Amino acid sequence: GENVEQHPSTLSVQEGDSAVIKCTYSDSASNYFPWYKQELGKRPQLIIDIRSNVGEKKDQRIAVTLNKTAKHFSLHITETQPEDSAVYFCAASRPGDYKLSFGAGTTVTVRA
Amino acid sequence: DAGVIQSPRHEVTEMGQEVTLRCKPISGHNSLFWYRQTMMRGLELLIYFNNNVPIDDSGMPEDRFSAKMPNASFSTLKIQPSEPRDSAVYFCASGLGETQYFGPGTRLLVL
Numbered sequence: 276g277e278n279v280e281q282h283p284s285t286l287s288v289q290e291g292d293s294a295v296i297k298c299t300y301s302d303s304a305s306n307y308f309p310w311y312k313q314e315l316g317k318r319p320q321l322i323i324d325i326r327s328n329v330g331e332k333k334d335q336r337i338a339v340t341l342n343k344t345a346k347h348f349s350l351h352i353t354e355t356q357p358e359d360s361a362v363y364f365c366a367a368s369r370p371g372d373y374k375l376s377f378g379a380g381t382t383v384t385v386r387a
Numbered sequence: 388d389a390g391v392i393q394s395p396r397h398e399v400t401e402m403g404q405e406v407t408l409r410c411k412p413i414s415g416h417n418s419l420f421w422y423r424q425t426m427m428r429g430l431e432l433l434i435y436f437n438n439n440v441p442i443d444d445s446g447m448p449e450d451r452f453s454a455k456m457p458n459a460s461f462s463t464l465k466i467q468p469s470e471p472r473d474s475a476v477y478f479c480a481s482g483l484g485e486t487q488y489f490g491p492g493t494r495l496l497v498l
Contacts, residue, residue, distance in 0.1 A: 307485040318478060318489040319430070364430065368485050373418045373437060375487060377430050 277302040279367050281378025289386050294352040296381045298365035301346070305367040308348045309375070310339060313362045323350070355385045389413070391481045391490030399496045405467040408493045410479030411460055418482035421454055421464050424492075425475045436462065469497045 278301040288294045298308075309324035325332045325339045325348065332339050336355075341348040352359055362382050366375040392411040400406055412419050420435040434444040436456045444454070451470070456462040466473055474497050480487040 309486065311489075318491050321486065321488065324486065373420075373435060373482055373485065373487075374432060374443060375485075379429055 277305055277367055277369065277376035279365060279376045279378045281365050281381055283381060284379065285382045285384070287384045287386060288355050290355055290357060292355055294350075294355055294359070294383055294385075296350045296363055296365070296383075297347060298349070298367075298378050299345075299347040300367045300376070302367070302369060303343075303346060304369045306370050307368045308339070308341060309366050310337075310350050311364045311366065313364065313380075315361075319364060352383075355383075357385050357387055359383060360385045391479055391488055393477075393479050393490040393493050395493055396491060397494045397496075399498065400469055401498050402470055403468045404497075405465065406469045406473075406495060406497075408464040408477050408479075408495070410462045410464070410490060412462070412479070412481035413483075413488060414460070416481040416483045416488075417459075418487075419456060419462050420480040420482065420487060421462070422478040422480060422489075423475045424478060430478075433464070469495075471497045473497050 281298045306327035310322050311319035312322045313319040323334050323337050323339050325341050336353045338351045362380045364380050365378040368375050394409045418437045421433040423431045433446045434454045439456045454464045476492045476494050478492045479490040
């Protein structure tokens with residue numbers, strides 16, 4: 276099955292700086308890559324997703340890039356704010372397979 | 388627009404008791420997922436349904452766990468008998484195509 280690895284496991288950034296989280300996947304057939312944000316004690320919330328026919332997608336301060344050749348995708352958060360502090364999960368799925376394979380998560384702390 | 392609804396939100400029970408977790412997916416969604424989250428094991432998929440039919444239950448830990456989806460608007464996850472190692476947050480997620488939306492979770496503590 277699909278194996279998703281996520282790095283780093285923890286990330287501390289100064290408010291206003293950028294944060295980058297990288298994930299690699301094993302199955303070249305995977306074509307859907309969502310990112311979830313989970314605040315302490317809350318549910319994972321979908322914040323952005325990308326499909327394999329697109330190389331980059333942006334939504335305000337967050338962006339995701341996909342490199343199909345290298346089988347990796349990354350989340351970029353610019354101008355970080357304290358409310359960006361959370362655990363971020365990447366995931367991947369294959370065509371026709373509704374299962375998501377999740378990375379282990381990255382705990383992001385934004386220092387004021 | 389109502390999101391995924393789960394009940395109860397918190398459950399404390401004693402070892403050996405039966406626990407039933409409930410989920411109401413988003414109307415119009417055709418897939419439903421049950422996950423378990425712990426610090427040690429992260430987010431684990433237990434089972435998922437598509438059009439009310441169980442598709443993959445390979446993540447169900449053992450026979451003590453069972454899940455049903457009798458109709459498009461309701462699913463249950465049952466643990467019988469419960470054990471302390473079942474303590475976790477159980478999330479239900481509702482999906483349309485690949486996109487999944489999580490419910491608020493049920494925090495289960497088995498004493």
